[in-house]
Amino acid sequence: MRPKLQILDDHVVSKVIDEGFQLLLDPGVRVHNQDALGLLAEAGAEVDFDSQIARIPEWIARQALESAPGEFHLYDLNGSPAVRYGGDTVQFDPGSAAISVLDSHSQRQRPPITADFVRFVKLVEMLPQLDAQSTAMICADVVEEIGDLYRLYLALNYMRKPIVTGAFRKDTWWTMKEMLVAVAGGEEALAEKPIAVFDVCPSPPLLWSDLTCQNMIDCARVGIPSELVSMPLAGATAPVTLAAAVVQHTAECLSGVTICQLARSGAPIVWGGSPAVFDMRHGTTPMGAVGTWMIDCAYVQVGKSLGLPTHAYLGMSDSKIVDAQAGLESSGGTIMAALAGVNMVSGAGMLDFESCQSFEKLVIDAEIIGMARRLIQGIEVRDDPIALTLIRTLGHRADYLAMPHTVEWFQREFYIPSSVVDRGSLDAWEKAGATSALDRARARGAELLDQYEPRPVSDKLAAELRKIATHAARDFGMDELPPLPEG
């Protein structure tokens, strides 16, 4: 039996959805995008073009829910399905868009540069616990205006796994699309076998900014999946009660699904988010708070009941270094995400709310993910009878190590961690240098990076990608991009 977390009663889920629909009518949704307002008006919503408020009747949103696919795949760069959005499949990618990196040596934050992100992409490739890449850092060695597309450019040169990404502007989305098309070998090929999903973020409460709304519409029209990242901040930009924050999330996501499906019926879209409970002492947005995880799991349950694929930012920490707080917060969120059956869990490696990526934390988080995955495989009955034959065979002898049954099953029954987790004796630990988890994660990271095999990118594709990215950079006054690191 697979263990599952149901955090809301079924009747509460129904009530949340009902109230979500009602919010679409009153007070309605603010939509700062002409294209979307036009689509909504045409579909029959009551649109005030001056105040940019759309009042969306339930039947329009219901139709959108009908046409949104309940399942789709992302493909790796060999063309094989690698990520399944749908059902209760649980997959993981690193937290995205960090504006700083925790330096491996000093363990202090600094702005990331090209070499950091490339190293990160390689590490993600090498960690089997991670199913997808993300555009995890914003490099500070290029002009800000291309911060979004440059990350994708770098990743596309080194990755095999699919990628979770996002655009910061309306125009740069087109450059990012052009690069994805180049890699996929055409627009149709990309739509047929998408290799990327774009995060699109409504602003709480109940607002679609021009930029993110346009990104979502453009994705839908081209057939690139998008992922809703609704982020009610309970007590600040959303009601303080957890259930009410989930209602706000529901309304924001319903409006997103509606606009997306009006742009193109059947476009793949994910019910996701990054909510938080507001920290009432510091005014921050803690991702490591149990209340945050509860809102996440609740809206995932709502999304599932509507038949949509799901996503959540979970498994992160608000700590500033890789310490006990980082471990405890990341474990809690990751395990809850796994139990809730979130299709894509974004967050590995992330510290300091959602602002800092750490190589070492990523390596440690991979172990947490390994354990969480094992947990949701559940306890299975492998033999019938379960134990009678096994125990009667040995009687009172404690000799199971020599039993073929043990060799047959132990690797499937147990999750066996890497050297990051210390399970040796005190003596052995002292002899090995009395290392901390951080030390061991640093060593394991280096080991994995040594084993990274470059993806064979043809000279033609490499040149085309560089041409596209450089062209965009020149539009913003940067003549040449930094050279790509070797390998």
Added chain:
Amino acid sequence: MSTELLLQIRECVVKGDQAAALLLVQQALESGLEPMQIIDEGLTPAMNVVGDKFSCGEYFIPHLVMAARAMQSAMKVIEPELKKRHQAFEGAGTAVIGTVHGDIHEIGKSLVGVMLSANGFEVHDLGVNVPVEAFVAKVQETGAGLVGLSSLLTTTMVVQRKVIQALEGAGLRDRVKVMVGGAPVKQGWADEIGADGYAEDATSAVELAKRLAGKG
């Protein structure tokens, strides 16, 4: 009687009871108490208590917000009375704050606004996605000595520089201090664009504002 009333006003502000604070201040004015006395012996000590309670962990941000709102609504009744007497409340200073153009992140900026009001600043919060010219116009209108610019995106940080340049262009730069903040903003950026200071959170923004206003 008047001492009793001032104590009650103090208590209401500390509790964040906006309606009661307003009523009691009206009563106090009607009973002939001087507006300046209501401020000095009612409102200011109340906000000091609130500040202390926040510092020691007893109060949280919502308490602070409620108390600041109670004080502000009391001040609305008091200010016309001050004007009649040709008096002015010498607060900590006047600040114009907002999230810069292209950026709609609200909460950090609003929090700074609340904390500044709670610490005696007169705050003009222009909201989010504020055009460069709106900052300049508001500084001109209010004679503010402090401008706070928030930006949560790497793509909108550059607008902070534009506001500073516009203040220079309008000949206002010498009389205002500019402070900048927001997740991607660091001290180095503040130095680069010629801001007078950077604060990483709302609490340090208050310290910075006091220092810049020469009251810290």
